[in-house]
Amino acid sequence: MTTPPMLRQLRHDVWATERLVAHCRQLSTAQLELTVPGTYGTIRRTLAHIVTSDEGYLTRLLGALLHDPPFRLDHEVTLDEAAAHLAHVKDGVERLFGGGELDADRLLRDTPLRRPGDPRFEMNAWAPLTQFVHHGSDHRAQIETILGANGLTTPDLQVWPYAMELGASREAKETR
Amino acid sequence: MTPPMLRQLRHDVWATEQLLERCRTLSERQLELTVPGTYGTIRRTLEHIVGADQRYLSRFMTIPEPMLREDHDVALDEIATQLGKVKDGVEKLFAGTEFDPDRVIRDPRRKPTDPPLLITAWVLVTQFAHHGSDHRAHIGTILGAHGLDTPEIDVWAYGNANDAVKETT
Numbered sequence: 001m002t003t004p005p006m007l008r009q010l011r012h013d014v015w016a017t018e019r020l021v022a023h024c025r026q027l028s029t030a031q032l033e034l035t036v037p038g039t040y041g042t043i044r045r046t047l048a049h050i051v052t053s054d055e056g057y058l059t060r061l062l063g064a065l066l067h068d069p070p071f072r073l074d075h076e077v078t079l080d081e082a083a084a085h086l087a088h089v090k091d092g093v094e095r096l097f098g099g100g101e102l103d104a105d106r107l108l109r110d111t112p113l114r115r116p117g118d119p120r121f122e123m124n125a126w127a128p129l130t131q132f133v134h135h136g137s138d139h140r141a142q143i144e145t146i147l148g149a150n151g152l153t154t155p156d157l158q159v160w161p162y163a164m165e166l167g168a169s170r171e172a173k174e175t176r
Numbered sequence: 177m178t179p180p181m182l183r184q185l186r187h188d189v190w191a192t193e194q195l196l197e198r199c200r201t202l203s204e205r206q207l208e209l210t211v212p213g214t215y216g217t218i219r220r221t222l223e224h225i226v227g228a229d230q231r232y233l234s235r236f237m238t239i240p241e242p243m244l245r246e247d248h249d250v251a252l253d254e255i256a257t258q259l260g261k262v263k264d265g266v267e268k269l270f271a272g273t274e275f276d277p278d279r280v281i282r283d284p285r286r287k288p289t290d291p292p293l294l295i296t297a298w299v300l301v302t303q304f305a306h307h308g309s310d311h312r313a314h315i316g317t318i319l320g321a322h323g324l325d326t327p328e329i330d331v332w333a334y335g336n337a338n339d340a341v342k343e344t345t
Binding site: 016039150159 | 311319335340
């Protein structure tokens with residue numbers, strides 16, 4: 001059976017964040033607090049923001065909390081914590097596509113994460129799905145900028161190495 | 177139902193269009209701004225986004241010549257014209273018969289002695305979406321670092337513009 005292209009996209013996104021978290025584990029505590037102007041914030045804070053947001057998008061799409069209490073960005077998140085929650089994200093992505101392609105036009109009327117007094121947003125399912133992908137690449141790029149600007153190595157998070165790992169991009173056996 | 181992947185790519189093109197429009201208000205000197213850790217200048221990064229988009233699509237179809245070449249500084253008008261071809265290509269890719277993500281594409285290498293690459297179709301569209309957000313983030317960082325306004329190009333803004341995200345009472 002064909003894997004839905006959006007599931008491929010989300011799997012790459014989670015893979016890229018996993019790889020970035022693993023890379024950041026080699027950094028010192030002081031390096032995790034590095035930032036540069038024009039980005040979201042420190043490396044640690046940006047990683048936490050990526051993962052809490054991913055959980056937020058999935059909660060809205062699945063219509064149920066991934067766990068209770070939800071993961072919120074209301075404290076200094078450790079890399080272990082971010083990694084543990086990224087596993088929830090990974091499971092949530094697979095559950096979302098458990099029945100094959102999802103109905104992207106479905107109207108989502110609310111999110112279980114909404115707190116009393118917060119505005120309610122209605123949206124078609126494709127919106128948080130598309131935002132998931134955009135948001136991850138956007139903020140991972142900021143972390144890579146921080147690393148590069150501070151003379152630190154950056155991991156290759158593009159789809160090329162991911163596809164090579166899966167055998168979905170490979171050299172033909174013959175020469176031309 | 178509009179394929180979700182087409183939604184993703186439409187957002188991507190829209191975001192690049194919005195960013196390009198924002199950059200049209202910059203001076204020639206501001207277009208040459210950069211910061212360490214990003215791809216390069218604002219102008220070169222815009223060129224790279226659109227040039228790469230064309231190369232991804234060219235694995236599926238013929239892009240009308242001349243395609244965008246990244247070997248010199250290109251005017252924003254020219255980048256916008258080339259982005260129009262990307263927009264058409266994205267629609268063409270999903271028009272008619274259903275897009276087959278498992279189709280294997282034989283891709284000749286730049287160095288003729290290297291064996292061709294066999295790339296599964298989903299790899300190219302996934303990279304398209306990743307690559308755009310990645311490099312637009314660089315431009316956002318450059319603008320922000322120099323105290324310049326950054327446009328809202330996330331999917332919430334796109335959804336609002338397309339009546340797909342609404343605040344309700």
